[in-house]
Every structure is written in C-alpha cells, then in structure tokens.
Amino acid sequence: xxxxxxxxxxxxxxxxxxxxxxxxxxxxxxxxxxxxxxxxxxxxxxxxxxxxxxxxxxxxxxxxxxxxxxxxxxxxxxxxxxxxxxxxxxxxxxxxxxxxxxxxxxxxxxxxxxxxxxxxxxxxxxxxxxxxxxxxxxxxxxxxxxxxxxxxxxxxxxxxxxxxxxxxxxxxxxxxxxxxxxxxxxxxxxxxxxxxxxxxxxxxxxxxxxxxxxxxxxxxxxxxxxxxxxxxxxxxxxxxxxxxxxxxxxxxxxxxxxxxxxxxxxxxxxxxxxxxxxxxxxxxxxxxxxxxxxxxxxxxxxxxxxxxxxxxxxxxxxxxxxxxxxxxxxxxxxxxxxxxxxxxxxxxxxxxxxxxxxxxxxxxxxxxxxxxxxxxxxxxxxxxxxxxxxxxxxxxxxxxxxxxxxxxxxxxxxxxxxxxxxxxxxxxxxxxxxxxxxxxxxxxxxxxxxxxxxxxxxxxxxxxxxxxxxxxxxxxxxxxxxxxxxxxxxxxxxxxxxxxxxxxxxxxxxxxxxxxxxxxxxxxxxxxxxxxxxxxxxxxxxxxxxxxxxxxxxxxxxxxxxxxxxxxxxxxxxxxx
Numbered sequence: 001x002x003x004x005x006x007x008x009x010x011x012x013x014x015x016x017x018x019x020x021x022x023x024x025x026x027x028x029x030x031x032x033x034x035x036x037x038x039x040x041x042x043x044x045x046x047x048x049x050x051x052x053x054x055x056x057x058x059x060x061x062x063x064x065x066x067x068x069x070x071x072x073x074x075x076x077x078x079x080x081x082x083x084x085x086x087x088x089x090x091x092x093x094x095x096x097x098x099x100x101x102x103x104x105x106x107x108x109x110x111x112x113x114x115x116x117x118x119x120x121x122x123x124x125x126x127x128x129x130x131x132x133x134x135x136x137x138x139x140x141x142x143x144x145x146x147x148x149x150x151x152x153x154x155x156x157x158x159x160x161x162x163x164x165x166x167x168x169x170x171x172x173x174x175x176x177x178x179x180x181x182x183x184x185x186x187x188x189x190x191x192x193x194x195x196x197x198x199x200x201x202x203x204x205x206x207x208x209x210x211x212x213x214x215x216x217x218x219x220x221x222x223x224x225x226x227x228x229x230x231x232x233x234x235x236x237x238x239x240x241x242x243x244x245x246x247x248x249x250x251x252x253x254x255x256x257x258x259x260x261x262x263x264x265x266x267x268x269x270x271x272x273x274x275x276x277x278x279x280x281x282x283x284x285x286x287x288x289x290x291x292x293x294x295x296x297x298x299x300x301x302x303x304x305x306x307x308x309x310x311x312x313x314x315x316x317x318x319x320x321x322x323x324x325x326x327x328x329x330x331x332x333x334x335x336x337x338x339x340x341x342x343x344x345x346x347x348x349x350x351x352x353x354x355x356x357x358x359x360x361x362x363x364x365x366x367x368x369x370x371x372x373x374x375x376x377x378x379x380x381x382x383x384x385x386x387x388x389x390x391x392x393x394x395x396x397x398x399x400x401x402x403x404x405x406x407x408x409x410x411x412x413x414x415x416x417x418x419x420x421x422x423x424x425x426x427x428x429x430x431x432x433x434x435x436x437x438x439x440x441x442x443x444x445x446x447x448x449x450x451x452x453x454x455x456x457x458x459x460x461x462x463x464x465x466x467x468x469x470x471x472x473x474x475x476x477x478x479x480x481x482x483x484x485x486x487x488x489x490x491x492x493x494x495x496x497x498x499x500x501x502x503x504x505x506x507x508x509x510x511x512x513x514x515x516x517x518x519x520x521x522x523x524x525x526x527x528x529x530x531x532x533x534x535x536x537x538x539x540x541x542x543x544x545x546x547x548x549x550x551x552x553x554x555x556x557x558x559x560x561x562x563x564x565x566x567x568x569x570x571x572x573x574x575x576x577x
Contacts, residue, residue: 140262145331368433
C-alpha cells in the first residue's frame, strides 16, 4: 500500500513537471499608435509593402533599434517598462463592386506572455529567459495562400469566430462571426542564443515541438518567454454585406485566405524587469495586476499614446484598391511581390493632428484634452455647433469674437470656448492623444473626438506663438553606453587645439618644408603666454599630446613649445626659419 502511494505521488509530480507551465499574464495594448505602411524589421528606412496596425511605444519609426524603443515617452500597452512594438497586417472588407473598406478594431492587441518550458529543452536547467536587448522576430508568412498542416509556423496562426460554437481555424472562417473575428498568432520561443535577428528575421528562432508548447530543438537550445497576439476586429459591421459563396475579408497584403497572417515584434522591455516577471509572476489567472513587478500606466495615457503617420496616402474609409501594390491573390500558390503600381514610396513629413493657425489666427495648438462625458464641460464659456461646416478657423473666430482665449473642438461638429479649463482636463504632456475625428466642414482638419477636445489658445503676441511640440523618431538612436564609448574614443584619438596651435596629425611625423613659407606675419595672442606668430598651415589634422609633440621637436624646421596652465596643457607647433 505504501509503495503504491509513493508510485502514484511520483507519477503525479512527473505529470506536473512535464506539462507546460500554467503561469502567464495578459498585456493589454489599448489602441494602435499608428496605422500605416511601415515595418522597420522587413523594410527598414522605407515605406513597407502593405499597411500594418502597430501597437506599443511611441519610439516606433521606419528605422529603429533598442535605443529607439527606450526613447519612447509613452506606450499604448499597460506596463510602463515595456516600450516594445507589436504589429500585424490590417484587415479590409472587399466589396462586391471591387472597392475596399477598412475594418475597425475593438481595442488594440492583447499580448499573452506565457512562461512555458519543457524538461526536454536542451537548456532546461538554465531556466526561462527574457528577450535580450536588440531582439526582434517575425512569425508567419505574408505570401502564403494555402495551408500545410505539418508546418509548425502555420499551426501558430489561428482564427476564432466569436459568437459561434465552431472550433478555431487556420484561415478565414467562411461564416459570419456575430461578436467579431479574433485573429491570433503564436511566436516561436526557441532561440539559438547568438543572434538577435537573422536575414529572414526567423532563422535565429524555432518553434518548440508542438508549436505553442513542447521542447526546443538542439539547434535552438535557449527557451525564451512565449508571446501570443490576439486582435479583435469589428467584422459584425459588415454582417449584412456578405455576397457570393466565400467570406469577404482580405488582409492588407491582398490575402483573402487568411493563411498569410503574420506578426512582428521588436523588444523594448527593460530586460531586468521582464526577467523578474518571468521568474516571479506565477499567477495562473493571467491578470496583469497580480504581477507586483509591474508598474502600470493609466488608460488615459495608453489611449493617448500615438505616432503621427508619415505616408501620405488614404488607408481607411472606402478605397478603390488596397494601399501599396497589393492586388488580391487567391493562391493556392504563394503570392508574388508586386510593384510599379504608382503607390507612393516616399516617407513624408509627419501628419500632426492639428492645423497650424499661428500666423493666420495667432492661436497655437495646446494638445488633445479631455471632456469627460457625464461630467461638467471642460470649457464652459460659450459653444457653437455646425453639423456640416465646422472648421478650426470657424471655431477660433467664434470664440475670439466672444472675447475668449481658448477654443476647443469636439466630435467633428462642436466648438467650445472659455478663458480657462476645468481642473484636471489639460492635455497630458508629451501625448498626441486620441483626437482623430475629421472636422465636419473640412475633412483635412481634426476636430477632437468623442469626449476629447482639440484645443487652441490665443497667443500673447506674434513673436511668442508656437504649437506644442511632440517627440518623434527620426531614425535609430544610439544607446547611452555607445555614446559614452564614442566620446571616449574621440577624446583619446583627438587632442583639441587652442586657436593658436597648428593642427597635428598622428598619422605624420614631420612637416612639409614648403609649409613654412605659408606663415602669416600677423600675430595671435596666446591665452596664457606671449604673442607668437600664427602656426603654419599644414596637412596635419589633429593636435597631439605632449609626448608626440616632443618627438616632433627634432623634425627639420619645427619648434615645439609646451604651455602649461592650471587646467590644460597646450602644445603649440610653429615653423622656424
């Protein structure tokens, strides 16, 4: 009896050990920071082939590195120490007449962080690892148009039709989803331990034996925390617009099958914080608030974190064709990349959510402020509504004529005025905010949003009138350690000369005799010594330290004078007759 009990206990413990870990947390990302043709992993420094819906830190840009993520001043995701970026293609409805309509999202993305490992992992004893600095990866293949059930990568792409009792699918479900379509992608979690990226952005990673669980191969022995995206799309908006015998949705790269769904991840975590969470956050509910390691941001900050689009093209509403060169390709063979359709390839100026009226109206943009529904108005002085003709200029002129210095536009049609704002309603510093609704009288202008005000304030004078400035990623940033190292290297390799010193190159050990004839008769005052004749211009490029200057003193026709002050040693090299 005792032996049987021990045997059962051992089997129980073994079962617990070999099953995937149950601990995880859900990271909510409240909204996209930008939707545009941008992909710094696949198409760095250029406009990408198709539209992406992008979440995470506002350090995102067309080119970026780890330091770029750390330059973020906000994130649309919940954890303040996660400045990563997460993105997927964008969903469109293909109408029967051949046009396309953008499909709205319900929120941004939910990223699951799952602490899964397996005793058969080659380095199981070393534990589960956080993503390292500079790490990035891609899951899925945008060119796929058919399903291979034996592919671990394709098994990782799934669809859930909410409001039905049907099982998840690996391509678009061919039936309506009453509560929306949830698209999902599971990323590989086995790392080669060497490369932060790879030419195809995949080879440095591998899926475990069961795609979302199981053990890692020997070629990729290190087990990273697993991530899994869920995105919910408002497909019920098109429930009465189905036609024919197949579902009407298509991904932004022209995929009507769903097999080409994919995701990108650029790590922006504070790595020690993520590693602590991997080690210590063992709750099985997935509720992120139950992980004490994390400091969470507010919904207002997460919702207001945005990046201005820089590709000047229409990507939402009704479109004659998909943005970029993306004809619909049905398969079953892989899709072919397309080009030459006339779509823009230019990264333009950022499209900020305001109109510059500093010169025309002497009003400056203050930011996107709050006008909380069900509570007193933020601006209470006066108001105006115009269902079809509201513009920035119309609202400012109205408020100005009534003697008010602040004008706020809301919900496309409304204008509010006052000389002060209700306490606590100011725009959050550094946040672009969620003001995205076009003005009813000019769809090129932004007039607030639901519960949000596009705020303009009268300038004190024409010389002091400037719109608020926001942070913006203009390219890869250098890490602080890289900047310090470069400064040290520059300091060690170049000696900065005073104005009366000849520039001496460490690459030379003598001065050309002909250089002595170029000396000027003018005199330059030494900052600490007597006046000396100006130095000879030569082909030397940098001032050297005293030791090198001393060695040059024996060079023909060269006199070396070392002047020492209490703080600096200046070495002056001049020509002698």
